[in-house]
Amino acid sequence: MILTVTLNTALDITYRIPSLRAGSSHRVSEVTERPGGKGVNVARVLAALGHEVTVTGFSGGTTGRVLRDRLTEVPHLTDALVPVSGTTRRTVAVVDARSGDTTQLNEPGPAVSHAEWFAFQEVYEDLLGSASAVALCGSLPPGVPVGAYAGLIRTARAAGVPALLDTSGAALRRGVAGRPDILKPNADELAELTGSHEPLRATQDARRRGAGTVVASLGPQGLLAVTPDARWHATPPARLTGNPTGAGDSAVAGILSALVEHLPWPDRLSRAVALSAATVLSPVAGEFDRTAYEELLPGTTVTREATAA
């Protein structure tokens, strides 16, 4: 199975309203609620592709119960979340029907105790015994040490399990030093990590900081990957408009699913690009449109770029 780690799981709530006006009162016409956090999103895409996937991380309180109840409904997905005494956070996405803009409000997440953090690490090590790959995704809740991901990557390496890291800020800066096999930053995260806004330079810099391969997601420009051996640029067949929420998580699922099927980098990248694009096109934020995915996949372009000096 593929293991995904979401230390700061969330109950993602989406409110649709005709138009958001700051300082006013709004009746919400449509409410949707689903399990969230980046690793949970990655797991849902992997499960939809038919992969057996196990979700770990923390959950607690009433929102945590709702989240776990909803996860039981997903085929191919096993819930191995570790209970915490705090309450799983909510995120609220307010979608303005007129402008199409989404305003996001993210709660900080529960405080995790030392004992809970140690309990998680034991569960994690056990799960690695049957994992073919692990994705470490998203922000750290209060109480989890900022160097957490570096330690989890080292544990994965000791177990012979390839690890992908997708996070931001200090958790990314400290995590990359643990030498993940794959790092998947977006353009902003890459610039924050390296200080460079030039994607190729920043991607190469991120490799020097410890990542085996860096796959940078550049929005509509697709993916730029620098592996130990080569440099690749993967692009979707056409410029797409839609909701980019979850496109990065779908790219992670594409990379990992192809990795565990022993496919080479060009196939991993075309799958990642097609899944991302099919997520942007989907009417439901963070879901991917399967028909669009299957139609887009043959049209994605992956080019090997000349390696300079």
Add this chain to the structure above:
Amino acid sequence: MILTVTLNTALDITYRIPSLRAGSSHRVSEVTERPGGKGVNVARVLAALGHEVTVTGFSGGTTGRVLRDRLTEVPHLTDALVPVSGTTRRTVAVVDARSGDTTQLNEPGPAVSHAEWFAFQEVYEDLLGSASAVALCGSLPPGVPVGAYAGLIRTARAAGVPALLDTSGAALRRGVAGRPDILKPNADELAELTGSHEPLRATQDARRRGAGTVVASLGPQGLLAVTPDARWHATPPARLTGNPTGAGDSAVAGILSALVEHLPWPDRLSRAVALSAATVLSPVAGEFDRTAYEELLPGTTVTREATAA
């Protein structure tokens, strides 16, 4: 005891953020959560004043469970909420620390079935047997007939229990025809009901539509009351700045607490005005500051106005 009815209870969530920018992502620095819906707020103020109060209406789902758990912590308050298969709504108040503005997002509430509505009416009739007054407050959830309040007022009259109605829109228009003893609209509700933006004219019109006494809350201008015998204007000692959330619910609690203590209208109104003002001054939205209340009470002014023609 005093009975308060909240057909559309809510779990009120407050998010504090540095500054709300539409279309952006925000980390919420502070989350608070409390039982809500206008009748629940009225009950909390009555309980804080030392009155025995019973809360009825509907609750359901995980948010309903959280709401009921929190109500058990309130002294003098008895929970007689009727279970529904749907889920109690959330309201989200986003407080912008820079501007002080509050942006409100209100879920619609659970769909109430015929059977649930009938079950509620039986519970309500039983509770009236030991009630000295009843407050009917707030919006109607989907499935409850728009004329609901008129029927509940008639049941109260048959039981000899004075009824106060505080609602808006169609529920107000239809409810006033049930001839509540007291109607407590704010200026907007009054204008919507009567078509007149002139407070005295509108208040008199609302009486003609069926209300025994109309107490109109005019924000910083205090309260205007038209009873069968007289006209009163009650004002706080000074113009106050703060958060007006819940000020109307505190006014309702002030009126009812003085009513069951057999105090005359001037005392009911001064108590309502002082409680409202102490709620505006409180740092926590919807709570009242007890010290401020006790200080403000002697300074409130109630004048009897000449009755024209």
